[in-house]
Amino acid sequence: MMNIAVAQSGGPTCAINASLVGVFKEALKESTVDAIFGSINGIEGMIDNHLVDMKSMILTNADMELLRQTPSTVLGSCRYKLPDWHEDEDVYIKIANTMKQRNIGAFFYIGGNDSMDTVNKLSEYFANIELDVKVIGIPKTIDNDLCITDHTPGFGSAAKYVATTMHEITRDSIVYSIPSVTIVEIMGRHAGWLTASSAVLHAMGETAPHLIYVPERAFSLDSFLSDVRQELSKHKAVIVAVSEGIEVPEGVQSGLVDNFGHKYLSGIGKYLEDIVRSEIGCKVRSIELNVMQRCSSHLGSKTDIDEAEEIGAAGVRCALKGNTGKIVVFKRISDAPYTVKIETANASDIANKEKFLPDEYINSAGNNIRDFALDYFMPLIQGDLNLVTEHGIPKHFAIHESVLK
Ligand code: F6P
Numbered sequence: 001m002m003n004i005a006v007a008q009s010g011g012p013t014c015a016i017n018a019s020l021v022g023v024f025k026e027a028l029k030e031s032t033v034d035a036i037f038g039s040i041n042g043i044e045g046m047i048d049n050h051l052v053d054m055k056s057m058i059l060t061n062a063d064m065e066l067l068r069q070t071p072s073t074v075l076g077s078c079r080y081k082l083p084d085w086h087e088d089e090d091v092y093i094k095i096a097n098t099m100k101q102r103n104i105g106a107f108f109y110i111g112g113n114d115s116m117d118t119v120n121k122l123s124e125y126f127a128n129i130e131l132d133v134k135v136i137g138i139p140k141t142i143d144n145d146l147c148i149t150d151h152t153p154g155f156g157s158a159a160k161y162v163a164t165t166m167h168e169i170t171r172d173s174i175v176y177s178i179p180s181v182t183i184v185e186i187m188g189r190h191a192g193w194l195t196a197s198s199a200v201l202h203a204m205g206e207t208a209p210h211l212i213y214v215p216e217r218a219f220s221l222d223s224f225l226s227d228v229r230q231e232l233s234k235h236k237a238v239i240v241a242v243s244e245g246i247e248v249p250e251g252v253q254s255g256l257v258d259n260f261g262h263k264y265l266s267g268i269g270k271y272l273e274d275i276v277r278s279e280i281g282c283k284v285r286s287i288e289l290n291v292m293q294r295c296s297s298h299l300g301s302k303t304d305i306d307e308a309e310e311i312g313a314a315g316v317r318c319a320l321k322g323n324t325g326k327i328v329v330f331k332r333i334s335d336a337p338y339t340v341k342i343e344t345a346n347a348s349d350i351a352n353k354e355k356f357l358p359d360e361y362i363n364s365a366g367n368n369i370r371d372f373a374l375d376y377f378m379p380l381i382q383g384d385l386n387l388v389t390e391h392g393i394p395k396h397f398a399i400h401e402s403v404l405k
Pocket of ligand 1: 143244
């Protein structure tokens with residue numbers, strides 16, 4: 001018999017707890033698995049031996065259902081970059097000690113490309129010290145920027161939120177007779193997937209978003225102003241979707257970086273709002289969707305949440321087959337009917353790399369998304385969650401805050 005451990009890492013999503021449920025449920029079925037530990041705050045919990053016994057935390061099927069519909073990371077998260085183990089072995093020794101003390105034979109890390117760096121380094125290190133702990137990565141990120149996998153759990157729900165919210169903003173923006181511009185800032189770091197997904201509104205006959213700017217194309221303020229003027233000549237209310245990661249002058253963002261050296265991106269919408277006000281002079285608003293786009297599980301995609309659970313379970317099967325240093329990934333078989341299968345890839349091929357929006361998805365002017373790209377986005381946002389509510393509000397599963405750091 002062996003125990004297993006699972007941790008969640010990086011930016012939250014609506015689907016990361018569903019993957020945790022997938023790991024938990026699949027491990028419960030395995031007669032060779034005894035305790036299922038949850039590591040608090042990602043890899044930090046493994047370093048500090050700060051683990052919870054998940055069987056005493058998730059007691060019933062109703063608990064699992066609730067956890068599945070709960071956004072964010074129930075076990076907490078981290079943005080912790082492991083050093084190169086050839087140069088600094090201290091934290092690796094601590095992690096290996098936790099593995100040995102707790103008799104852990106497999107470790108599952110649910111995270112994005114930075115977290116897959118951890119999967120890669122840990123699996124290499126354990127092989128080097130001949131410690132038999134399988135390390136498997138389970139993907140997630142609203143940014144959808146992981147290589148090899150067709151898409152990442154969390155993205156579909158975020159895309160559904162973005163499109164639904166922009167649809168509602170469109171209705172609100174057209175009420176007055178005066179011209180207006182509404183700029184919606186969308187997350188995604190250096191990849192424009194989430195911003196581009198707002199184009200699904202075009203399939204509903206909406207002309208909005210009239211302009212879509214993604215980091216894959218160079219951004220020019222002059223072209224932006226001329227685009228906005230042109231759209232204002234055709235539409236009373238112009239809706240603009242802009243990625244948080246487009247190039248902007250120094251000073252617009254805080255300049256702060258996380259442990260992986262990623263800039264904290266925020267403020268492009270407000271910056272463009274001020275420019276439109278001073279240069280064009282019409283009514284203008286900016287809306288930063290901020291964390292709502294990654295935690296609004298009331299608008300979660302059933303496809304996304306179901307797939308997140310399935311890929312978590314597939315991770316457990318992958319480890320029990322004896323694999324290590326692998327990531328479970330989606331391979332799309334067809335758009336319609338939408339079919340995917342789950343495969344594995346090497347963590348070393350995914351860690352620290354980014355997958356960008358295909359160039360052909362972006363129009364030649366670099367200010368909108370071509371219609372055929374919607375075939376990619378559309379299946380990922382389908383289906384609604386049948387949420388358990390209390391007092392009219394979706395219920396969440398939470399562990400006591402004193403357990404988290
Ligand atoms: O990587 C996911 C993400 O939500 C990005 O879209 C965003 O730029 C970043 O995380 C925000 O970081 P934090 O969670 O530290 O606010």
